[in-house]
Amino acid sequence: MAASIVKRVSRVKKLNVSHISARYKLLTGSRHFSTSKQWNKALVLGVYENESTDSIDFTGTARKFDEKADGKISQLLLTVKKPLKCGKTRTLHAVDPEFSSVLVTCIGKRGEGYDELETVDKGRESIRAAVAKAVLQLRELGENEIEVDSCGDTEASAEGCHLALFSYDDLKAEKSRKPAVRISCATRYSQDKNSMEKEWRKGAILAEGQNLSRRLMEMPANLLTPTKFAEIVKEQLADKCEVLVRDKDWAESMKMGSFLSVARGSVEPPVFLEIEYKGRQSDSPLALVGKGVTFDTGGISIKPSQGMDAMRGDMGGAACVAGSLLSVSKLQLPVHVKAFIPLCENMPSGSATKPGDVVTAMNGKTIQVDNTDAEGRLILADALCYSEQFNPSLILDMATLTGAIDVALGAGAAGVFTNSENMWNKLQKASVRSGDRVWRMPLFNHYTKKITECQLADLNNIGGSRSGGACTAAAFLKEFVNNKNWLHLDIAGVMSNSGDVAYLGKGMSGRPTRTVIEFINLMSKETNN
Ligand code: BES
Ligand code: ZN
Ligand code: ZN
Numbered sequence: 447m448a449a450s451i452v453k454r455v456s457r458v459k460k461l462n463v464s465h466i467s468a469r470y471k472l473l474t475g476s477r478h479f480s481t482s483k484q485w486n487k488a489l490v491l492g493v494y495e496n497e498s499t500d501s502i503d504f505t506g507t508a509r510k511f512d513e514k515a516d517g518k519i520s521q522l523l524l525t526v527k528k529p530l531k532c533g534k535t536r537t538l539h540a541v542d543p544e545f546s547s548v549l550v551t552c553i554g555k556r557g558e559g560y561d562e563l564e565t566v567d568k569g570r571e572s573i574r575a576a577v578a579k580a581v582l583q584l585r586e587l588g589e590n591e592i593e594v595d596s597c598g599d600t601e602a603s604a605e606g607c608h609l610a611l612f613s614y615d616d617l618k619a620e621k622s623r624k625p626a627v628r629i630s631c632a633t634r635y636s637q638d639k640n641s642m643e644k645e646w647r648k649g650a651i652l653a654e655g656q657n658l659s660r661r662l663m664e665m666p667a668n669l670l671t672p673t674k675f676a677e678i679v680k681e682q683l684a685d686k687c688e689v690l691v692r693d694k695d696w697a698e699s700m701k702m703g704s705f706l707s708v709a710r711g712s713v714e715p716p717v718f719l720e721i722e723y724k725g726r727q728s729d730s731p732l733a734l735v736g737k738g739v740t741f742d743t744g745g746i747s748i749k750p751s752q753g754m755d756a757m758r759g760d761m762g763g764a765a766c767v768a769g770s771l772l773s774v775s776k777l778q779l780p781v782h783v784k785a786f787i788p789l790c791e792n793m794p795s796g797s798a799t800k801p802g803d804v805v806t807a808m809n810g811k812t813i814q815v816d817n818t819d820a821e822g823r824l825i826l827a828d829a830l831c832y833s834e835q836f837n838p839s840l841i842l843d844m845a846t847l848t849g850a851i852d853v854a855l856g857a858g859a860a861g862v863f864t865n866s867e868n869m870w871n872k873l874q875k876a877s878v879r880s881g882d883r884v885w886r887m888p889l890f891n892h893y894t895k896k897i898t899e900c901q902l903a904d905l906n907n908i909g910g911s912r913s914g915g916a917c918t919a920a921a922f923l924k925e926f927v928n929n930k931n932w933l934h935l936d937i938a939g940v941m942s943n944s945g946d947v948a949y950l951g952k953g954m955s956g957r958p959t960r961t962v963i964e965f966i967n968l969m970s971k972e973t974n975n
Contacts, residue, residue: 488547488589489632490580490607491519492573492597494556495532500524503556507595510635515542523550532572533948535580537587547589551580553597560878570602571881577603578610578949585611585627593632600631600642604649605960606949612657613951614664648777652880652960655773658682659956662765663941667741667758672717672789675740675761679719679768679787686775692718702788702828704807708821709790711745711798716790718829719764723775723783725970731782732969733838734771734962735829737822737845738764738789745792745818746800759954760822762941763844764789769959774966781970786833788825792818804903808832809926812903820907822847823922830926840869840931840969842962843923845938850915851887852939857946859883860958861936863920869931876964882957884935893921935962 491508502520504512512519518541523530530536532554541548554572561568577594584592597603607629615623631646633639662670662678670678676691683689697706697718709716719738722731742760743749749757764787771785799805803815805824808831813824822845833841844860851861859877862884864870870886877884896909896918905925909918916936923934940957943950947957 485591485628486589487545487591487593488549488584488587489542489545490577490584490592490594491548491550492553492576492595493523493530493550495552495554496529499527499529505553505595505597507597507632507635508550511542511548511632519548519550533575533579535576535583537583545593547584547587549580549584551576565874565878565883566881567878570599570879573597573599573602574606574609574881575948577606581607581627581629582610585625588625589627590625591628591630593630595632596636596642596646600645601649601652604631604646605653608650608653609656610949610951612653612660614661614953617666651773651776652963654776655769655771655963656956656959657769658772659762659765659769659959660954662768663759663762663954663956665758667791670740670758670761671714672738672740672791673715675738675764675787675789676717676719679721682768682772683721683775686723687771688722688724690720692720697828700828700832701806701808702832703805704813704824705788705790705828707799707803707805707815708739708745708792708818708824711795711818712791712793713795714740714791716788719785719787719789721767721771721785721787723771723781723785725774725778726780726782728782728839730837730839731784732966733833733836733841734767734783734785735826735833735841735843736763736765736767736785736787737761737826737843737847738787739792739822739825739846740789742792742819742821743794745821746794746798747817747819748794749819756942759941760792760846761789762846762937762954763935766844766937766956766959766962769956770962770966773959773963777963777967779967779970781966783966784833784836784838786829788829790825792821794818802902807926811905811925813905813907814900814903815907817908820919823907823919826923827926830923834928838929840866840933841927841929842933842935842965844935844958844962846941847936848916848919848938850912850919851936854887854916855885855939857940857943857955859885860940860961861885861887861916862933863887863889863917863923863936864933865889865924866931866933869933872968873933873961873965876968877958877961880958880960880964882940882959882961884958884961887920887936888917889920889924890917893917894924897922897925
């Protein structure tokens with residue numbers, strides 16, 4: 447069926463923001479370096495938590511550096527009686543002619559791993575947090591070339607520093623921006639430099655994907671319109687993926703009445719992005735779907751003005767899909783992925799959908815829109831229907847869908863609704879490794895009843911009361927999915943970081959990009975994807 451669909455690719459309109467876009471740096475947050483720059487080199491070394499006041503429990507790399515410095519590092523650390531605790535650092539100067547600073551960071555207890563109650567690999571999380579703190583402190587000291595200890599898990603170490611050094615200050619004056627820092631892995635004493643470099647690169651690419659998600663989420667909505675989102679995705683992915691930019695006429699021809707009912711309140715034209723990454727031949731791709739509301743005012747059911755600026759991040763699902771695809775393609779994972787991203791603004795206007803209006807989705811189901819602020823499910827309904835046409839082996843959607851999931855889980859985990867135990871197990875496994883957690887939520891019929899009780903249409907877009915809001919939203923989406931391997935991730939609670947995740951600065955989080963990449967990596971090891 448897919449082949450019979452006429453592909454109409456719209457021209458991406460150039461927006462007149464060139465004076466600003468010249469300053470955008472869309473990749474990792476590491477900036478361009480001038481060759482005439484003065485390099486101030488620093489080194490980050492890891493130590494394990496250790497009660498002893500007369501010995502230091504160094505990582506393998508740190509021990510070699512200490513030996514090379516004739517034990518000066520351990521001597522200096524032992525001059526004070528209090529041993530380093532997890533997450534604490536000591537900065538030493540003039541211990542090695544090559545480095546102006548040597549920062550020792552404590553990565554927690556030796557041998558720490560999976561913690562069942564926390565459902566996370568604590569060892570990896572501690573490394574990410576410890577190196578993150580280290581590189582930020584060194585940047586404050588004016589160091590701009592930092593060699594980092596692999597700390598026994600090179601990938602986690604690379605993730606920690608690349609995520610920590612991200613900052614979105616593209617729109618600020620040069621002098622107010624964070625200085626550029628070059629980071630590399632301290633491989634010189636490694637037995638197998640090549641595999642260490644490979645692991646480091648993998649960690650850096652995982653972080654790069656999440657950093658792209660963060661940047662897209664953070665961008666103000668006047669600059670990141672649906673059209674601009676499509677333009678950036680093309681710029682970032684076009685060399686590795688096929689990117690199709692569908693316009694409003696295309697969506698009309700596909701009978702996406704639910705998606706279009708949200709877009710109609712805005713003067714910004716909607717865009718439907720379809721992206722394909724073919725890391726292998728297969729007839730059943732893995733489908734990703736992302737909510738791309740570039741700004742959510744609530745529409746006619748308008749939101750209160752306080753904190754509304756955060757709704758520029760309401761395309762977080764779309765951003766995480768783009769970020770995941772960036773990493774998956776850079777890692778050249780042997781997997782076939784198709785992504786579907788409906789993009790629009792949710793605005794109140796004379797042409798906006800009104801409460802009580804009835805719209806028809808692509809699968810013919812009619813929807814009474816009783817609250818125009820429950821718009822995410824409306825745009826996803828059509829995107830999910832459309833994704834089913836490609837015979838996907840699984841469908842994973844991500845959406846900043848409900849305030850209710852934030853009430854339930856806060857920033858502790860993304861809420862996951864799935865009809866497959868197997869998919870749930872795989873996703874959870876991925877999240878233990880990434881440290882970006884998920885928590886399973888119910889898809890009971892109980893919630894379906896709430897959205898099928900409707901006066902004028904087949905479905906109501908709100909569940910009547912506020913109770914179980916994230917669950918009724920998921921039950922609504924379920925009406926548009928037939929696939930037996932469906933996962934819906936409600937990521938509204940993890941949309942931004944206010945200090946909970948130590949290695950992510952404050953602001954839009956790009957969560958759970960790395961979990962999804964890891965999940966796709968796990969799935970690439972299965973036969974049919
Ligand atoms: N985009 C919001 C959900 C959201 C809230 C995202 C907070 C990020 C942070 C969504 O479109 C919305 O407004 N949902 C409503 C649904 C309600 C009207 C049934 C909500 O959660 O209040
Ligand atoms: Zn809304
Ligand atoms: Zn929304």
